[in-house]
Amino acid sequence: MTVYLVGAGPGDPGLMTARALELIALADVIIHDRLIPVSALDGARADAQLIYAGKQGGGEQVPQAEITRLLVEHGRVADIVVRLKGGDPFVFGRGGEEAEALVEAGIDFQVVPGVTAGIAASAYAGIPVTHRDLASSVAFLTGHEDPDKPGSALDWAALAAFPGTLVVYMGVRHLQAIAARLIAAGRAADEPAAVVQSGTLPGQRTLVATLATIAARASEARIGAPAIAIFGPVTALHGQLRWLERRPLHGVSVAVTRAREQGSRLAERLQALGAAVILAPVIRTKSLPGPPPDLGSYDLICFTSPTGVEALFERLDAAGLDARAFPGSERTRVAAIGPATARALAARGIRADIVPAQAVGEALAEALAGLPVARALVARAREARDVVPESLRAHGAEVDVVAVYETVVEPLDEQTLEAVAGTDYITFTAASTVRNFLAAAGGAQAWLARGSARPRVVSIGPVTSAELRAQGLSPDIEAQSHDIDGLVDALVSA
Known part of the structure; x- marks a missing residue:
């Protein structure tokens, strides 16, 4: 133990x-x-x-x-x-x-x-706590001492004379008194100073002033805890070294409505670019049990999503099979609806032969139209559109549609809806996310009535945009490339 x-x-x-x-x-x-x-x-x-x-x-x-x-x-x-x-x-x-x-x-x-925040928040603000030319030492001190002490345990005269950087934890509420004590003990009133709020987080804010003015400036800017204060010449480097604030989505908030397991990956992409992300999954995917199909009996195997790839391989795994179940013959081609699905196949050791430029069913159907196909398998969601199988049948192919997973509604509580309403953007990656989100919000009119400052609507592509319009909500932005990369690019370019 x-x-x-x-x-x-x-x-x-x-x-x-x-x-x-x-x-x-x-x-x-x-x-x-x-x-x-x-x-x-x-x-x-x-x-x-x-x-x-x-x-x-x-x-x-x-x-x-x-x-x-x-x-x-x-x-x-x-x-x-x-x-x-x-x-x-x-x-x-x-x-x-x-x-x-x-x-x-x-x-x-x-x-x-x-x-520790004294190092990390400073670094994220572009303020090195030590610097060969500006500060050869650093001191960490608390701005919130034990209230039961008879007096301060800090030696203000020594701190005022300290020849390096001072980093103050938990001092934002006492910033005026701390600065006044340091100045009274002899530290220069015009020394550069900074306060970093929510250090290392997407909402990080950095304010630079002087030791004499930092408290008033922080109060005007409504800087609150958690925050650290930094005193010393190194704080003047913030303007030159503030790398975090230069990220393309810094200060932007984005709501992600796709399934949690997929939404987390999108959230990571957005957070790496500086965005604050609210996860509001309105669907989750559920693999459907069943025997694996005899892949060797098809001359075309189609996948219409990365989730479909994973769900089919779950069936193979349950039967003691792996990628070797795919026929090695050149007669059998593998098609992926887009680059993300192709990457999911590649991760399993299968290279897609057909990958259309646009990740929509119509583009995949067009890419397959000229191929001689006698028998095809389409592994997909239970509720998916029939664009691909109908096109293959129209060209004379025998088509087996195997539903390997389904999407299930995830309810949203009022607290999450309020959080989403306060974001800058809300993203939709499928028609099902549109329907389920608006159902949770009470419909498009109820959602729009929440206020004029609603988030801008970002759609992954034309199918999702069509569902948005059908539901009474127009997309503000549509990704040019109809996949997650395109969605991220659209947000960066907005």
């Missing part, structure tokens, strides 16, 4: 350590803070006990004594307890106190360091 004091990093899920993710996946109990990455618990076991132990400056608190009690209580009975803390547990995280309590209770513990 071991308690692991684990740093979850400053907020960007990509900054979580491999060890942190490994322990989250193994944990019986996870006692977590408020300021952990939103996806930090996605890898937890379904039967793991998740206990919220968050704190918020000036807001609701879970007392430290209660957190310590929980650690000791669960540490005595559970094999693996993870105390998941934002940033690093030993940098203003009270991890040292928790470790002391565990030692006193005779409970084994280990520490897994995390990337």
Whole structure:
């Protein structure tokens, strides 16, 4: 039985350590803070006990004594307890106190360091806390000391004279007093200063001023927690080195309505470009059981989505088969509706022979029209359109349509709908996402009535756009390439 004091990093899920993710996946109990990455618990076991132990400056608190009690209580009975803390547990995280309590209770513990905000948020703001020419040292200090102390434990005179960068954690509410104390103790009032709010997250904001003016400027800009303050000449480099804010979708919010397993991949693409993403999946895909078809009996095998590829291979796998079930003869061709489907096949060791430029059924049907096809298989969703099989039959082919998966409605709650309504863009990747989203919203008119500042509507292609219009909602943007790459390109170009 071991308690692991684990740093979850400053907020960007990509900054979580491999060890942190490994322990989250193994944990019986996870006692977590408020300021952990939103996806930090996605890898937890379904039967793991998740206990919220968050704190918020000036807001609701879970007392430290209660957190310590929980650690000791669960540490005595559970094999693996993870105390998941934002940033690093030993940098203003009270991890040292928790470790002391565990030692006193005779409970084994280990520490897994995390990337701390003082370094990460500064770096994401383009502010190196050390610099060969500007700062050879850095000091971290808290702007929120123990209120029960008789006085400040900080030596303001020493800090004012410190010949390097000062990084202040949890100090945004006391910024005026902190700056005044430093100036009164002799630090230059015109020294460059910065505040970084929501560091490493898509909504990160950086404000640069001077030590004398930073508090007033932060108040005017409504800068709030979580935030760090940085004092020293290095902050002047923000204008030159602010790489995060130069990403093409920085400051843009996007709602993703496709199935969660696919939406997460799209969300990762958008987040890498700087967007804040709201996942609002209105469908999920469900593989349909059944025997694998005899692939050797067809001279054309068609796939109309990456999900269809995965679902068919699930059937092959269940029967003890793999890619070798595909005939090796040149007589049999494999067709993919678009590049994403072709990539899914390639990942399984199958190269698509036919891939139309546009990922729509009409383009695939046209690409197949000139081929001599006697017998074809179309592996697809249960509710898919019949454009491809009807075209093949019109050209004399015998066609077997095998529904290898179906889409199932995922309900959306009011809180998610409100979050989506506040985004800049909402994306639709299939007609089913349009129908299900608008059904959850009470119809197009009810959705439009939520306010004039509704998100702009982004469609993946003409079929989805036609469904939007049929439902009473016009697309503002349609991707030129009717796949996820095209959808992302459309957002970047908007």
